[in-house]
Amino acid sequence: MSTPVSNDYVYALDREFVFHSWSTQGALNPLVIAGGQGCTLWDYDGREYLDFSSQLVNTNIGHQHPKVIAAIVEQASSLVTVAPATANLMRGEAAKRILARAPSHFGKVFFTNAGADANENAMRMARLFTGRDKILSAYRSYHGSTGAAIVATGDPRRVPNEFARGHVHFFNPYLFRSEFHATNEQEECERALQHLRRVIECEGPAAIAAILLESIPGTAGILVPPKGYLAGVRALADEYGILVILDEVMAGFGRTGSWLALDHFDIVPDLICFAKGVNSGYVPAGGVMISKPIAEYFDHHFFPGGLTYSGHPLAMAAIVATLDVMAEEGIVDNARQIGHEVLGPGLQALAAKYPLIGEARGIGLFWALEFISDRKLKTPLAAPLMGQMKAAFQARGLLTFIVENRLHVVPPCIVNAAQVEEALGIFDEVIGEFSGGYMR
Template identity: 75%
Template sequence: MPQPISNAYVRDLDRRYVFHSWSTQGNLDPLVIAGGQGCRLWDHDGREYLDFSSQLVFTNLGHQHPKVVAAIQAQAASLATVAPATANLMRGEAAKRIIARAPDGFAKVFFTNAGADANENAMRMARLFTGRPKILSAYRSYHGNTGAAIVATGEGRRLSNEYATGHVHFFGPYLYRSEFHAGSEQEECERALRHLRRVIESEGPSSIAAILLETVPGSVGILVPPAGYLQGVRALADEFGLLLILDEVMAGFGRCGSWLALERFDVVPDLITFAKGVNSGYVPAGGVMISARLCDFFETRYFPGGLTYSGHPLAMAAIVATLDAMHEEGVVENARQVGEEVLGPGLKALADRHAVIGEARGIGLFWALELVEDRQRRTPLPAAQMARIKARLLERGLIPFIVDNRIHVLPPCIVSAEEVRQALAIYDDVLGSL
């Protein structure tokens, strides 16, 4: 009789043969996961966890949604793969559904394998369209770990990877740690826009192809832009003849309580990148939503880009099933309601109770708790303390998303009010034990 699989066996297998990303390999002790359903996961030894990370913020529809699983199975049975130069029913249906959720004036989708290569190709399109080399992006940003995307990234992970050229960074708004000595959201917005204007003028508008921004910067802290900021960036782009690319890889498809995060800020870019939540990460997929004027440009001009698995049928079937299920089951509406009525107020109440929380901020089901040693000085909580918090949360059966001195709170968009209350109680207990 075969022996049952154990956590120890899976962990040993991983440590022997798997090389992990963003890691010093010898220090790893990976969490073992065997299966999941909805907002919950479990290991081979029967331990269950509430997933408040959505993994890397992509299981917006939760784990093992039956409609998406069935769609992948059906597609695998009829046509498991096909070259991207062909026309395929699922690819067309997926693109049609995505464009239906885009702002007016968007026409087509270029499919990629993930968010990083979506940003790569959006920047390529912008450079080809304008004939200019430079891309402006924020210091507090993450756009992926491919050649140009990692250099467009502003945070520290770019520093070991700066091989691409033509990238310039600027500071975006972040009132809690303002670069502009602002005392209000309005001041932060005005001063951040004035700073961006000076960067554009100093770099030379005629050398800049596009401004690339996460609609809501995610990995760097869930930095919800102040009212008017994204509209101000759009106005600057128009004034200087630049394109605006919004990166919705993490913030899109329900995460912010809307189909796309940009809907919450009344802004329309020229290109939109996406991945993650578009099919809940069940099969790798990403892409670029392209406005009509850029589509018209490439009607008579060659586009020098492509990927072997662009528009892979299994990924496309997962997109179609995910977007249909989100529509039929009111998933976006649930994300907005639970975020506004339960998660947001609950996290702000925790901030009122625990001095270690410097700020609770977010939108929809996209939140962060910024932890500090001293509220007055806003000194970040040290890494050793954050590691202890992560261990205690896992001990209590909750999978967290920890970045620097922050707990990012990111449940699947199907999460129930009761599951949120359960998670809030765990956060409360663990933070209270510090």
């Protein structure tokens, strides 16, 4: 007789056999999830959770969208897999739809399995195209956990993984914790650009292949760049013959209330990396959008890179269906409207109400609350307290995405006003409980 499926059985199975990422294995207590629909998940006991994490900020169209599931099933019935060297209908249709959302001078898509290997291959293309070696990226960034991507990443997780060469970091704008003694967004922008210029000069412009930036740094704290910053980066890159790679893995495909986050800014990059929201994570997929000059270079120069599952038919079918659904159902517009009219104002009201919140910042459905224990010193709220807060949200049926002292508020882009109000009520209740004893 087979063992009945239950929360206890799935939990025991996981703890005995599964090795988890970014974890000390013995301290884990994973949540059991049995199914989902839209913005809701549930376990085997029927306990429901409102998903305000979008898992890892990727389920932009919510869980189990019927049209995308149907597209995956239809593709599975005709061709489950095929080598990347072949021509495949879904692969071509996916690339066509992706490029329709890119700046006009983009011409090709190289498909990968996720965002990390998208960044890996974008850096590879930049080095080959320019004949230069160095990649500049920000300290406040996350670009993936593969070889070069984790070294390009700025956060401390890169330190035990620094095996790749040719990476240099700089400080990107973050007015709340300014590295430049700035008092307003204009000063922060100007001084961050001057800092970047000096890094370029000191590293040797002729040695630098590309500047790699998240359009809006996500895991680092949803740091919306000040007006003029990305345009300034582009101008610096042009001055020195350096390429610009924008990492849209987390911020792209509806998350910010536009198709791509770069649409909010005056910048046209040379390469764009994507993953996550392009098919809501239903089947692993990522890729690099390649501008025409770089694509044409490789018409006559060998590209030394490839992946067995590049452009996997099931992933491509999921991309085609996801992008079609997003257009048909106005999901990008919903993200913009709900973010502007409901979520953003609600989070800003919480920040005004509770001194425990140092800042609320974001755009579309891409927001963060930064928690502090001392308003004068802006001391980050301690990690154990953030863990307790996360547990309190979960106990009330709300799944959240917490990094260090930040609560990232990133529901699926299909979320409605009532669901946002429900989450805001839980935030209010829990933050109110925590505000009593941890603030100076």
